[in-house]
Amino acid sequence: MPISRAQASKQTKNAPASKAKKQAKVKKVMKEFKEGTLKSGGSGQKVKSRDQAIAIAMSEAGMKKKRKKNG
Secondary structure, rough: OOOHHHHHHHHHHHHOHHHHHHHHHHHHHHHHHHHHHOEOOHHHHHHHHHHHHHHHHHHHOOOOOOOOOOO
């Protein structure tokens, strides 16, 4: 069954961002952290922890952080 152009454009708009776009977003957020301008969402306080900056970057890019395996 063929799909219409309207349906096709909706599918492309909702498609996940490419890997390059995600990496660019992470790079931008980490640069903000290094400059000291990265702020947390709710409270608006400056982010001091590198781990917190990584979590924010991954969240904004729509990525999942890989967990280390124990063992």
